Amino acid sequence: MSDALVVTNEGRSMKLTRRDLLAWSAGAAAGLIVTPIPWKILDDTSIWSQNWPWIPQPARVPVEIIQSHCTLCPKGCGLRVRMAAGWAVGVAGMKTHPISHGALCPLGFGAHQLNWHPQRLREVRHRGNPSSWTEAHAAFAKAKSEGPVVIIDGYPGRGASSVFEGFAEANHGLYRVVLGAESRALTPYEQWTGAPALSLGYDLENTQTIISFGAPLLDGWGTPGYVTRLWAEKSAGADDPQLRIIQIEPSLSRTAARAWKWMPIREGSESALASGLARVLLEQNLVAAHGPVPPIALSEAAARSGLSEDAIRDLARVLVERQPTVAIAANENPSVAALSVILGSVGVRGGIVRREKIERAYFSANPVIPDARAVLIDSSVPWDFVPQTGAEIFRFAAWNGGLTNADWLLPAPGFLEELTDVPTAPALPVETYAVAPALAKPTYEVQSAAQFLAGTDSNLASTEKIIHQRCAELFRNRSGTLHGQESIAIAKIESVQKLEERLWKGAVWVGEAPPPASLRCELKEWPSETTPAHTTGWTNSWDVPVLPPLASKLYIESSLREAPERRNA
Amino acid sequence: MRIGRNAIAFAVGVLVALVLGWVIFPRVLYVKKNQPVEFLHKTHAEKSGVADCSECHTIRDDGTFAGLPPMEKCAACHADKIGDSKAEAILVNNYIKPGHETPWLVYSEQPANVWFSHAIHVKRANLACSECHSTYGESDQVRPYELNRISGYSRDIWGHSMSRLRRAPHEGMKMSDCEDCHKKHGVDVGCLGCHE
């Protein structure tokens, strides 16, 4: 009762009571339900969560597909680049490419993102401090006026390479090359055949047995698509394949896991086993050759490799079962090369052949450079090449590979950012030539080493000029065929312009291989054993110092591959 | 008496809420923006005799839709001022002469996750542009672009009526509107038929 009284009193008074407030808010709440406020907010916030402003979305622009070539390493695989608004938004392999057959290495598929890699070199740096191109030019001009310049090239045979050579000749400098593992494996033949390593290759199309001493044949060796295609068509899954791949390797690598036969041996015993095999072949007259006989007893070869003597004998027999048989080393290994010679597979169809008639061999670079005023390192040189010299070092690179002793770090064009030509890939049996035009807008103020040199020396031909000369040469020689959307013999092409048109659209010229017999080989004595430099699995097919961000899918977001150990870092 | 007082308070509450929701809220939710140039479809249809939408809003050979015509298209006629309207001056001086694209505000802009193919709707289903874009093609004045502050969408997606009950034919471009039309034409494309 008392309650009621209180309330009526309040009722007369006009002052708001707690009760009025409660009634009011109850009404407001009830009213709100029939307004758009709660519902629209519910809807719009959910839409907002579908389009968070901080999440980047690709622009709606038409996509254009352009055929070109990968220039990140000397393999030069054919590319299908998806371009949108002047940027590469995706890469795939060029199906019509006569060598790579539409294949790329896993890293190639992420290459279009490399130009924005956090480790991209964005500015000229001098001993760690920001500098400018003018200062770099001045410093280089001064250096070359004071003494000889050594130029290191990691990708010989390009137009840029001949700019380097031209400069070296004109300025009493030296031109040196750093070869990839595949080419290094061919160098032993140089002194036995007189043909430069870079003119040699394996005629794998016609090979029946490959004995690989740790070469990652199915994991980025040579031009990936070339070998893997052969393997897939002739070998994969078959119990008695047309192409037998025997992998000699301490651990079960990708190649070993997929090879026809895998023989685990002790670390570093490749040479011993190769010599041992050669000895068995010679002693049991399994081969035509009669010498030289390797100075190693079968027992020793067995002891060092960890295989039984019988296993080695059986292996020797297998090697001659299906010939031609080539022995391929992971790196420079004279014993393995000599085994190929004993097997009689040099200068024969399906063996080691000569693809072009060039006589001059390149001098491969020695890190120790005693008397030079300046060393210029092209961006194609692997980051692990660290010159030991007192000279001033000009290091071109698109990406920063970590620690370096270079005085100058000079930002080079990145992926698809400059016009370059694509010479024959290492270890191929035929000559090829292609062109990779500049597709993407240069992301930063960059200069290639060739541009840089041309800038210092006005009467030096530019890369572009040389490429045009080469096209003209190709047209004059009238040999070989051009593989584009359709294949056409050079002889059938009307003009240089037409030829260039096709090349700029991604066509590949393939030369006619000289007869195998043109390569003569003479092995006087069994080569002394050398311990080859260790090659690191998949990354040896990839010479740029950084990996595309998406590579993390392979070795961080999955355990498909081992993380490559960072060089110098 | 006691009840009465409560009822009044309650009613006041309801009223306040209604005003807030139906009158004030829409004004707060949407922010009005003006087009960079006062472009009139009607004028172009009449003066320059552009008869068909596709003359400017083309579909490329690969089926992709070019959307709004690029600046060159305008420049073809408006390289120099035609007449001396204010809009004309803005177009020529601010965009065509310096060669900037005109930053049009697209009323029917859909978010990134929506995939809409004009080719399929126009060429295969033979829908008239007005089916979705209403009579905008004949508009003789530009209306401001209204941006939803929360969702960032154009108001045209929801439609003008807040309740969505009294909205004009061909108004509204929410997913439900697409679905209704698909149902009407017996088309079933699934989620990814329209989403990226």
Added chain:
Amino acid sequence: MSARYGMVIDLDRCTGCGSCMIACASENNVPSLPQSTARTGLTPLLVRKVSNGEKGERQREVFFPIMCAHCEHDTPCVKVCPQQAVEVDKATGIVMQMPQRCLGCRYCMTACPYHARYFNWWDPAWPKGMEKSLNPGVAVRMRGVVEKCNLCHARLHTAQEKAAAAGKREIDPADYVPACVEACPTGAIRFGNLADSNDPVSKEARSPNAFRLLAKLGTEPKLYYKSQEAWVRALAESNPARNSEVQHG
């Protein structure tokens, strides 16, 4: 006509190079985040290394590309999603995942026996400028939603649009090839219409060496594998292994 897109993966041809994984991620604008690990990363296509557990010379390894198997019958993820963010497309048989509808409850992930569904634990992000390299056809997903293989659906869109522009109803099969299929250097991954008995892929799917993982669950996956090696085929039926030789991808 209603297609039933599926794949046959020839494990004998797979060298485990991983090209498909990167091509997939690149096509679908999948980010590579420094924080991601093998547990939390986004790999709509994941190649897993499996060993036969033997030692020495007799040791063998095979690589299993694992992706959404697009189960045809009683599809586990479709059944469990509370708000229809997953559905089997009638026209193509593709199991579709709608990130914009997804509320991130992850029930579908617990339902999927192949662990082929992935959660966006972080907001996607790219190094400065790299967003320019994103594929225009595919919308980037946001944090807090599930994603998986949609069989490169953006490419189907492009093909459909092209067909429509040419006034055709059916797409040209050559216009619709998923990124992984396109990328495989050895042609191990084959893509085709299982409903069409003349399609080489559906023929292969019926070959004696073809098998499916966990087919015994009765969900009719449309992802087939094939191998000449018996121990590999045996995996299809075997119970989960406990030995640690088995590598976990």
Added chain:
Amino acid sequence: MASSALTDARWIARDAERTSLSHFLMWLAPWAVLLAVGIYAAFLCLYYGLNQTNMDNRFAFGLWIFLDLGIIALGAGAFFTGFLVYILKREELKPILNTAVVVGFICYSGAVSILMIDVGQPLRAWFTFWHPNTHSMLTEVTFCISCYLLVLSLEYIPILLRNRQLRRLPSFLVFEHQLHKLVPVLAAVGTLLSFFHQGSLGGLYGVLRGRPFAFRTGFLIWPSTFFLFILSAIASGPSFLMLITATVEKVTGRKLVPEDVFRRLGYISGLLLALYIAAKSIDTLVWLNYTSRSVGFAPWQFYSHKPFGTPILFIEIVLLGLLPASLLILKATAQRRWILLTAAAMACGGVLLNRFVLTVQTLALPTLPFDDFLQYVPSWQEVASFGGVIAYGVILYSLSYRYLPLFPTPKQGASHVSGH
């Protein structure tokens, strides 16, 4: 006035004696801290996303699913007591009715809030209501739980309105009176809803064809776990209520409900537990010999991963099932209060273990031939938000106990609806 600033006496029912405010606040303080930490953890999860948790692509459900299933099972006491009192007219259980409602409300609101933290896109959670997939157990769960939470709130309000101060508002008095008439109806509705979502929570894992360890066949669309969950929930619910009440009696040092209520609850709990264990055993046998093999999996290999060996099966069925059941039923043991309570605790433990096995172990087990067994340790954020929910429960219950008539006070009769 000055005195009222220091004390909250005018808010406490006249006939209930409660400890001093300061003493009460001291009791709340630690829980408040725990709650604060929990809220911070929840904020981290919502703001930065679920990378704050330690879940991953294969362990996509973590601690929270176990927590949700667990507390919702224990919260079943609410609807079940309501069901017993209003539908089965078991008047003698009336004294614990209010406490049952509050506990239920706490469990369910806690579960829902945890759920909202643990989905990736809470802003879109309402899509489930707008675009429901009627085949999904989770849809059923979402609908039933949110509806039942509403029901619980409606049941909670009248208790709330019986607070001494609030009752002074006549209109509320009327409102409360009306609502109170509704309560039996609400109880009925609640029972129905609860039956369904308890069941669908079981179905949640039971339907997972892709997870042979959890997959069950069943009746119509419902796998056997659907029914097992209902049974186990109503079995553990009363035990949990008993534990709560006993704890409150211990903490406050007051006798709150007549002893026979305990024994009654224990007896019901015991009977249902026995029934559940029987059903569970049959289900397990069927699964071992039929279901698991039907999808081509040898059932025993699921138990071959330490620490989830066969002992876990024994503990779940015998040690924390059969044993407490008999202890609760048998007069000799049920007489002794400490045995009764221990048995109740074991019963709850058994049901919790069941939820754990079904959720966590299922995810840890491999499915692909080359999968391996997974480990998962929750991050502190997960644990903290868990703790936060518990703290929230304790605090809300303490407040309710202090200011609302949860238990009949000695002077009061059984019926005390409105007025005074």
